[in-house]
Amino acid sequence: MSPVEELRARVKDSNRPCALTGAGVSAESGIATFRGAGGLWRNFKPEDLATPEAFARDPKLVWEWYDWRRGLIAKAQANPGHWFLAKLEIEKPEFWLITQNVDGLHQKAVSRRVLELHGNIWRLRCTSCPKFFQDERVPLPLPPRCPSCGGLLRPGVVWFGESLPEGTLTRSRELAQKADLFIKGKSGEVLAGLL
Ligand SMILES: [Zn+2]
Secondary structure (H helix, E strand, O other): OOHHHHHHHHHHHOOOEEEEEOHHHHHOOOOOOOOOOOOOEOOEOHHHHOOHHHHHHOHHHHHHHHHHHHHHHHHOOOOHHHHHHHHHHHHOOOOEEEEOOOOOHHHHOOOOOEEEOOEEEEEEEEOOOOOEEEOOOOOOOOOOEOOOOOOEEEEEEOOOOOOOOHHHHHHHHHHHHHOOEEEEEOOHHHHHOOO
16 A cells, blocks of 8 residues: 555544644745745834734835735635545544634645644634734735724734644544544645645
Protein backbone atom coordinates (compact mmCIF):
# COMPACT_ATOMS: atom_id res chain seq x y z
CA MET A 1 0.00 0.00 0.00
CA SER A 2 1.28 3.46 -0.83
CA PRO A 3 1.34 6.03 2.00
CA VAL A 4 -1.67 7.78 0.45
CA GLU A 5 -3.66 4.53 0.19
CA GLU A 6 -2.73 3.72 3.76
CA LEU A 7 -3.88 7.10 5.01
CA ARG A 8 -7.06 6.82 2.95
CA ALA A 9 -7.82 3.47 4.62
CA ARG A 10 -7.18 4.95 8.08
CA VAL A 11 -9.53 7.85 7.32
CA LYS A 12 -12.20 5.40 6.15
CA ASP A 13 -11.91 3.32 9.35
CA SER A 14 -11.95 6.26 11.73
CA ASN A 15 -15.07 7.42 13.56
CA ARG A 16 -13.82 10.62 15.15
CA PRO A 17 -11.18 12.10 12.88
CA CYS A 18 -9.86 15.56 13.58
CA ALA A 19 -7.74 17.71 11.27
CA LEU A 20 -5.43 20.64 11.82
CA THR A 21 -4.67 22.91 8.89
CA GLY A 22 -2.25 25.78 8.39
CA ALA A 23 -0.81 28.01 5.69
CA GLY A 24 0.20 25.07 3.45
CA VAL A 25 -3.45 24.35 2.67
CA SER A 26 -4.18 27.94 1.65
CA ALA A 27 -0.96 28.17 -0.39
CA GLU A 28 -2.57 25.89 -2.98
CA SER A 29 -5.24 28.56 -3.45
CA GLY A 30 -2.53 31.09 -4.24
CA ILE A 31 -2.56 32.76 -0.85
CA ALA A 32 0.94 33.76 0.18
CA THR A 33 2.01 32.94 3.69
CA PHE A 34 3.14 36.57 4.17
CA ARG A 35 6.39 35.26 5.54
CA GLY A 36 8.35 34.48 2.42
CA ALA A 37 8.90 35.99 -0.99
CA GLY A 38 5.73 37.37 -2.55
CA GLY A 39 4.19 37.92 0.84
CA LEU A 40 5.73 41.33 1.44
CA TRP A 41 3.67 44.48 1.20
CA ARG A 42 5.39 47.86 0.83
CA ASN A 43 8.53 46.17 2.24
CA PHE A 44 6.93 45.67 5.66
CA LYS A 45 7.43 42.40 7.46
CA PRO A 46 4.25 40.83 8.92
CA GLU A 47 5.88 41.12 12.36
CA ASP A 48 5.90 44.91 11.86
CA LEU A 49 2.17 45.06 11.10
CA ALA A 50 0.39 42.18 12.83
CA THR A 51 0.94 43.38 16.39
CA PRO A 52 -1.12 45.36 18.91
CA GLU A 53 1.74 47.91 19.05
CA ALA A 54 1.67 48.52 15.29
CA PHE A 55 -2.09 48.99 15.41
CA ALA A 56 -1.86 51.41 18.35
CA ARG A 57 0.80 53.40 16.49
CA ASP A 58 -0.84 53.51 13.06
CA PRO A 59 -4.22 51.76 12.72
CA LYS A 60 -4.72 53.07 9.18
CA LEU A 61 -1.47 51.50 7.95
CA VAL A 62 -2.31 48.15 9.56
CA TRP A 63 -5.80 48.32 8.07
CA GLU A 64 -4.42 49.10 4.62
CA TRP A 65 -2.39 45.91 4.80
CA TYR A 66 -5.36 43.86 5.95
CA ASP A 67 -7.57 45.42 3.28
CA TRP A 68 -4.99 44.42 0.65
CA ARG A 69 -4.89 40.88 2.01
CA ARG A 70 -8.71 40.70 2.11
CA GLY A 71 -8.75 41.73 -1.54
CA LEU A 72 -6.38 38.88 -2.48
CA ILE A 73 -8.30 36.36 -0.40
CA ALA A 74 -11.66 37.46 -1.85
CA LYS A 75 -10.42 36.43 -5.29
CA ALA A 76 -9.08 33.05 -4.11
CA GLN A 77 -11.02 29.83 -4.44
CA ALA A 78 -11.07 26.83 -2.15
CA ASN A 79 -8.88 24.00 -3.49
CA PRO A 80 -9.18 20.19 -3.44
CA GLY A 81 -7.52 20.06 -0.01
CA HIS A 82 -10.38 22.17 1.38
CA TRP A 83 -12.91 20.05 -0.50
CA PHE A 84 -11.54 16.84 0.97
CA LEU A 85 -12.07 18.18 4.51
CA ALA A 86 -15.56 19.46 3.66
CA LYS A 87 -16.44 15.99 2.34
CA LEU A 88 -15.03 14.38 5.47
CA GLU A 89 -17.39 16.52 7.56
CA ILE A 90 -20.36 15.08 5.66
CA GLU A 91 -19.11 11.49 5.93
CA LYS A 92 -18.07 11.62 9.59
CA PRO A 93 -20.63 13.25 11.90
CA GLU A 94 -18.04 13.65 14.68
CA PHE A 95 -15.33 15.18 12.53
CA TRP A 96 -13.96 18.57 13.54
CA LEU A 97 -11.54 20.81 11.74
CA ILE A 98 -9.10 23.02 13.60
CA THR A 99 -7.40 25.68 11.50
CA GLN A 100 -4.69 28.27 11.94
CA ASN A 101 -5.83 29.98 8.75
CA VAL A 102 -7.76 33.24 8.95
CA ASP A 103 -8.88 33.39 5.31
CA GLY A 104 -12.25 31.62 5.65
CA LEU A 105 -11.52 29.32 2.68
CA HIS A 106 -12.66 26.24 4.61
CA GLN A 107 -16.06 27.92 4.95
CA LYS A 108 -15.97 28.72 1.24
CA ALA A 109 -15.61 24.97 0.65
CA VAL A 110 -18.69 24.69 2.89
CA SER A 111 -17.02 23.28 5.99
CA ARG A 112 -19.12 24.15 9.02
CA ARG A 113 -17.48 22.44 11.98
CA VAL A 114 -14.42 24.68 11.99
CA LEU A 115 -12.49 25.98 14.99
CA GLU A 116 -10.40 29.01 14.10
CA LEU A 117 -7.38 29.24 16.38
CA HIS A 118 -6.15 32.52 14.91
CA GLY A 119 -9.51 34.15 14.22
CA ASN A 120 -10.89 35.21 10.86
CA ILE A 121 -9.92 38.10 8.60
CA TRP A 122 -13.59 38.70 7.66
CA ARG A 123 -14.53 39.34 11.27
CA LEU A 124 -14.01 42.79 12.76
CA ARG A 125 -13.76 43.40 16.46
CA CYS A 126 -14.47 46.63 18.28
CA THR A 127 -11.62 48.01 20.39
CA SER A 128 -14.07 49.98 22.59
CA CYS A 129 -16.98 47.57 23.16
CA PRO A 130 -17.30 43.76 23.16
CA LYS A 131 -18.98 43.55 19.71
CA PHE A 132 -17.88 41.51 16.68
CA PHE A 133 -19.03 42.06 13.10
CA GLN A 134 -18.85 39.89 10.02
CA ASP A 135 -17.86 42.26 7.20
CA GLU A 136 -16.87 41.03 3.76
CA ARG A 137 -16.64 44.40 2.01
CA VAL A 138 -13.63 44.86 -0.25
CA PRO A 139 -12.32 47.50 0.00
CA LEU A 140 -13.35 48.52 3.48
CA PRO A 141 -13.87 52.17 4.42
CA LEU A 142 -10.67 52.82 6.37
CA PRO A 143 -10.30 52.79 9.25
CA PRO A 144 -13.60 50.99 9.92
CA ARG A 145 -15.73 52.20 12.82
CA CYS A 146 -18.06 50.25 15.10
CA PRO A 147 -21.70 50.75 13.96
CA SER A 148 -22.75 50.35 17.57
CA CYS A 149 -20.43 52.68 19.55
CA GLY A 150 -18.31 54.42 16.91
CA GLY A 151 -15.11 52.90 18.30
CA LEU A 152 -12.23 51.79 16.11
CA LEU A 153 -12.63 48.29 14.71
CA ARG A 154 -9.65 45.93 14.43
CA PRO A 155 -9.21 42.71 12.45
CA GLY A 156 -10.65 39.75 14.36
CA VAL A 157 -7.39 37.84 14.16
CA VAL A 158 -4.75 36.88 16.70
CA TRP A 159 -1.64 39.03 16.41
CA PHE A 160 1.97 38.36 17.36
CA GLY A 161 2.24 38.62 21.12
CA GLU A 162 -1.46 37.87 21.73
CA SER A 163 -2.83 34.68 23.25
CA LEU A 164 -5.00 32.27 21.32
CA PRO A 165 -8.71 32.44 22.21
CA GLU A 166 -8.98 30.32 25.34
CA GLY A 167 -12.33 28.65 24.65
CA THR A 168 -11.30 27.64 21.12
CA LEU A 169 -7.95 26.36 22.36
CA THR A 170 -9.53 24.24 25.12
CA ARG A 171 -12.14 22.82 22.74
CA SER A 172 -9.43 22.05 20.15
CA ARG A 173 -7.35 20.19 22.74
CA GLU A 174 -10.36 18.14 23.83
CA LEU A 175 -11.22 17.23 20.25
CA ALA A 176 -7.64 16.30 19.41
CA GLN A 177 -7.48 14.04 22.49
CA LYS A 178 -10.81 12.40 21.71
CA ALA A 179 -9.98 11.86 18.04
CA ASP A 180 -9.14 8.38 16.80
CA LEU A 181 -7.27 9.90 13.85
CA PHE A 182 -5.46 13.22 13.80
CA ILE A 183 -4.75 14.56 10.33
CA LYS A 184 -2.08 17.25 10.05
CA GLY A 185 -2.95 19.02 6.83
CA LYS A 186 0.45 20.47 6.07
CA SER A 187 -0.20 20.78 2.35
CA GLY A 188 -3.35 20.98 0.31
CA GLU A 189 -1.82 18.64 -2.24
CA VAL A 190 -1.53 15.79 0.23
CA LEU A 191 -5.12 16.26 1.39
CA ALA A 192 -6.32 16.48 -2.19
CA GLY A 193 -4.68 13.08 -2.78
CA LEU A 194 -7.14 11.64 -0.28
CA LEU A 195 -10.21 12.79 -2.19
ZN1 LIG B 1 -18.13 49.19 19.56
